[in-house]
Amino acid sequence: MVKICCIGAGYVGGPAMAVLALKCPAIEVAVVDVSRPRIDAWNSDRLPVLEPGLDAVVRACRGRNLSISADVDRHVADADIVFVSVNTPTKASGLGEGRAPDLAYWESAARVVAAAAASSRSGAKNTVVVEKSAVPVRTAEAMERILVAHGGCAFEVVSNPEFFAEGTAVRDLLCPDRVLIGGRDTDAGRSAVRALRDVYAHWVPEDRILTTSLWSAELSKVAANAFLAQRVSSVNAISALCEATGADVSDVARAVGGDGRVGGGFLSAGVGFGGPRLQKDVLCLAYACECNGVPEAAEYWRQVVAVNEYQKSRFVRRVVSSMFSTVAGKKVAVLGLAFKKGVGDTRGSPAVDVCRGLLGDGAHVSVYDPMVSEKQARRDTAAAAGKGKGAVHVARDAYEAAQGAHGLCVLTEWDEFRALDYRRVFDGMQRPAFVFDGRNVVDVGKLREIGFVVYAVGKPLDDWLSKSTRN
Ligand code: NAD
Numbered sequence: 001m002v003k004i005c006c007i008g009a010g011y012v013g014g015p016a017m018a019v020l021a022l023k024c025p026a027i028e029v030a031v032v033d034v035s036r037p038r039i040d041a042w043n044s045d046r047l048p049v050l051e052p053g054l055d056a057v058v059r060a061c062r063g064r065n066l067s068i069s070a071d072v073d074r075h076v077a078d079a080d081i082v083f084v085s086v087n088t089p090t091k092a093s094g095l096g097e098g099r100a101p102d103l104a105y106w107e108s109a110a111r112v113v114a115a116a117a118a119s120s121r122s123g124a125k126n127t128v129v130v131e132k133s134a135v136p137v138r139t140a141e142a143m144e145r146i147l148v149a150h151g152g153c154a155f156e157v158v159s160n161p162e163f164f165a166e167g168t169a170v171r172d173l174l175c176p177d178r179v180l181i182g183g184r185d186t187d188a189g190r191s192a193v194r195a196l197r198d199v200y201a202h203w204v205p206e207d208r209i210l211t212t213s214l215w216s217a218e219l220s221k222v223a224a225n226a227f228l229a230q231r232v233s234s235v236n237a238i239s240a241l242c243e244a245t246g247a248d249v250s251d252v253a254r255a256v257g258g259d260g261r262v263g264g265g266f267l268s269a270g271v272g273f274g275g276p277r278l279q280k281d282v283l284c285l286a287y288a289c290e291c292n293g294v295p296e297a298a299e300y301w302r303q304v305v306a307v308n309e310y311q312k313s314r315f316v317r318r319v320v321s322s323m324f325s326t327v328a329g330k331k332v333a334v335l336g337l338a339f340k341k342g343v344g345d346t347r348g349s350p351a352v353d354v355c356r357g358l359l360g361d362g363a364h365v366s367v368y369d370p371m372v373s374e375k376q377a378r379r380d381t382a383a384a385a386g387k388g389k390g391a392v393h394v395a396r397d398a399y400e401a402a403q404g405a406h407g408l409c410v411l412t413e414w415d416e417f418r419a420l421d422y423r424r425v426f427d428g429m430q431r432p433a434f435v436f437d438g439r440n441v442v443d444v445g446k447l448r449e450i451g452f453v454v455y456a457v458g459k460p461l462d463d464w465l466s467k468s469t470r471n
Contacts, residue, residue: 002027002199005079007109009033009042009068011169011276012132012162013085014049018057019173021066023203029061030075031068042068050344050371053170076116080125081195084109084143085132085162090280099287101280103142106133110143114150126154128192132162134281136288137219156192158183159214161221166275167342179209182217189214222288225281226301231266232273233307239269239458240314249458250440269458271411271438272311272350274339279305279348311457312350315409316357318455319436322465323407328362328389331430333401336412336439337369337377344371346380351411354438355381358409359390366393368401370414399424407434413441426450432464 004020006013009031021029033039041048047058062068069075076082086105091097117127129147131140140157147155159182164172179200183193193211200209212220239249249269257264273279282304289298320327339349346352346369355365359381367377374394381392395401398417402408402425410417418441426433435447437456447454453464 002081003079004029004081004083004199005075006031006083006085006132007033007072007076007112008083008085008087008133009035009038009048010085010087011049011166012164013083014042014047014068015051015054015057015164015169016085016132016162016173017083018054018061018066019170020199021061021064022057023174024199025061025065027065027199029066030079031066032072032075033068033070034072036070039068039070049169051167051169052342057170072112073116076113077119079127081128081130081199082113082117083130083132083160084113088133088135088280090283096287099283099290101134101136101284101287103135103139106135106139107142107146110146111150113143113155114147114153117147117153117155118150126156126188126192128195129155129157130196131157131159131218134161134221134225134277134284135218136222136284137215139218140214156184156188157214158189158192158196159217160196161217163221163224166345167340174203176204176208179204180212180217180220181209182212182214182220184214219288222281222285225278226285226304228266229273229278229282229308230301230304232268232270232278233304233311235267235269236272236311236457237307240311242269242458243461246460248460252458268413268440270311270350270413270440271315271354271457272308274347274349274351275345276347279308308350312353313357315350315436315438315457316354316361318465319354319358319407319409319434320361322434322436322453322455326361327358327407330363330406331404332358332363332365333395333398333405333408334358334365334367335369335398335401335408335410335417336414337367337372337380338412341413341415342371344369344373344376346372346376349380349412350438352380352384354409354411355392356384356386359385359392362389364391364393366395366401366405368395368398369412370416399428403428404430405433406430407436409436409438410441411438413439417441418443422447422450422452426452 006017017029017031086109088101091100091102143157183189242249253267257267286298286301337351377394435452435454444454
């Protein structure tokens with residue numbers, strides 16, 4: 001029986017290994033982590049990751065061929081294939097602060113693999129080490145050096161980055177657009193790639209399993225996220241020009257995306273991209289360009305992040321300037337804190353940055369998100385408030401959030417925000433009642449008929465806004 005171990009029971013390691021175990025009943029899969037609470041949660045009825053369909057997958061194979069354990073060393077030593085799926089956040093301090101990925105967790109995992117493999121039940125065994133984490137190009141070389149330095153074990157490093165999207169992780173894992181495996185062009189490298197390919201071939205069609213060099217696979221992961229981010233920044237840059245000229249960004253995006261060479265995905269203008277990965281991976285790519293002597297390319301990618309920052313701050317400016325250039329002491333409802341609909345994840349969410357801007361100007365922010373817990377919302381907004389003068393209230397629904405508010409910001413594209421009874425919302429708000437739609441979910445015409453002053457990203461401004469605000 002092939003034994004697989006995955007270091008890191010996070011958003012990626014947990015779901016990816018659960019699906020692997022489901023599809024390969026003859027493979028024994030162990031997911032290990034240093035975090036005891038995480039392990040306990042994976043072994044409970046309240047999984048630490050909320051993804052549609054995940055509970056059923058875990059229930060089907062936990063205790064059969066899937067185990068989740070804190071016994072890192074034993075499972076790593078026993079495994080034929082070791083996935084490394086630990087976090088690689090952007091560095092918060094030191095060299096490359098705010099730009100380079102922090103590889104401390106990754107290095108600690110590499111050392112665990114080296115030590116365990118060296119003392120494994122069969123020193124001659126050829127362990128395949130799989131990079132699942134998003135890492136800078138040529139990181140595998142560092143992994144190889146650490147493994148060699150420990151001696152005593154035979155190994156081969158391959159890269160197999162994960163492309164699933166949060167909110168559709170299980171569906172994407174069961175039916176991926178592609179699986180990418182990169183390895184060395186040597187006999188041992190090709191054999192390691194084949195071993196991993198054989199695992200995925202249990203459920204992924206052959207033509208969707210792409211094999212490349214190690215460096216191409218590593219680079220493809222951050223490049224894919226950078227391309228997604230770049231599309232959002234491109235359409236957001238157009239949205240600013242639309243507002244200045246009276247064009248409608250939805251019309252422009254439909255016309256541009258209708259060209260088969262461009263395609264229509266990821267062309268929704270809004271308050272900016274967010275989440276734990278896009279910005280981190282664009283910065284990682286820019287840093288790699290910088291470190292590899294291509295500063296012009298680095299500057300290009302940094303502009304993708306700069307436009308995203310511009311889009312968020314321009315939204316806050318629009319809110320403040322529309323409301324007579326001050327929100328101090330005014331209640332502003334914030335609908336949506338998650339970085340996108342379908343998830344309860346607020347990491348890197350533009351909604352949190354907008355709250356920071358409003359609180360900094362002294363607003364009283366009333367937040368509601370259907371999937372973000374009150375505790376989480378309080379934690380995020382408290383961090384956002386910093387030294388700002390504003391106050392935060394977490395509401396139980398959108399109507400409570402909007403009651404008595406001067407303005408209402410829609411910051412996550414939840415379907416329920418489309419379907420609100422906006423007449424009722426209007427009746428409960430101060431006059432003039434402002435709506436600032438950062439996700440283009442409301443029916444602008446209908447809301448203006450009700451009496452709202454409406455701003456929607458990239459849409460023609462109504463008279464009030466074009467007279468009273470500057471972009
Ligand atoms: P995460 O923070 O949710 O999980 C990482 C886990 O690794 C944590 O539970 C941590 O305790 C554990 N860990 C860290 N060092 C360890 C060690 N030495 N030994 C054992 N456990 C250790 O991170 P994640 O979201 O799963 O992301 C993992 C990687 O996958 C990142 O590089 C990320 O960029 C990439 N990625 C994430 C997503 C996503 O949707 N979250 C999608 C694709 C790729």
